[in-house]
Amino acid sequence: MDYKNPSFLTKLRWSSGWLSSYPSWRIRRMISRASEAAPARPDIILIVANHFEPAWNGSRVALDERDQISRVRDWRVKARRIGALIRDFDDVPFKHTNFYPAEQYSYELLGMLAGLQTEGLGEVEIHLHHGVDRPDTAENLRRSLVDFRDRLAGEHKCLSRMMAAPTPM
Numbered sequence: 001m002d003y004k005n006p007s008f009l010t011k012l013r014w015s016s017g018w019l020s021s022y023p024s025w026r027i028r029r030m031i032s033r034a035s036e037a038a039p040a041r042p043d044i045i046l047i048v049a050n051h052f053e054p055a056w057n058g059s060r061v062a063l064d065e066r067d068q069i070s071r072v073r074d075w076r077v078k079a080r081r082i083g084a085l086i087r088d089f090d091d092v093p094f095k096h097t098n099f100y101p102a103e104q105y106s107y108e109l110l111g112m113l114a115g116l117q118t119e120g121l122g123e124v125e126i127h128l129h130h131g132v133d134r135p136d137t138a139e140n141l142r143r144s145l146v147d148f149r150d151r152l153a154g155e156h157k158c159l160s161r162m163m164a165a166p167t168p169m
Contacts, residue, residue, distance in 0.1 A: 053127075055104050065106060072112045083121045093120060099127035102148035107155070114156040124158040 052075065054068035063071070083093030098113045116122045126148055130136040149168055152158040159168035 052098065053101055053104070054106075054109055055101070062104070065108075068106065068109055069112075072109050076112060076116055079116055079121050080119070083119075095120070096122035097125055098122055099125050100152075102126060102128045102144055103130075105148070105151070110152070110156050110158075114158050117158055123160075124152060124156065126152065126159075 054071050054075075055062035057063050079096055083095070086094035088094075096116070098116070100110060100113060110124065113122075113124050117124055126145060128141075128144060128148070130141055130144065149159065153161075153168035161168050
């Protein structure tokens with residue numbers, strides 16, 4: 001800074017009024033806020049997307065069920081560890097959303113993921129690969145989604161319901 005510069009001195013002179021009063025204003029403001037009701041804390045929602053599919057290994061050939069079960073067992077250990085370490089303001093553990101491919105249904109694998117949901121460590125949602133090998137139809141897509149939705153809700157107690165709605169979301 002060039003203290004001999006007239007424009008600097010002009011700016012300093014112009015700012016001196018509020019610069020000299022700022023510390024006392026700031027202290028008065030902090031004291032008045034402390035005496036008021038506690039301000040509402042902002043809600044922050046953090047979403048971490050992780051596309052985890054037990055059968056996928058980077059190629060078009062799916063892993064066998066034994067390897068998939070091993071992967072989900074490892075995933076459950078990690079999810080529990082993360083849930084124990086990361087909690088929100090209300091002490092709720094970090095939750096994962098597990099998008100499970102409908103066309104790769106496995107009772108055992110979904111049972112393990114549903115167990116994490118029961119423990120409060122996540123939820124299971126519908127994922128579907130369709131129209132990959134051949135074009136899909138609207139009727140088949142709807143049937144596939146509804147059947148899988150009902151299976152997740154009925155057999156595994158997954159998915160949520162709006163109020164007392166008979167069908168899960």
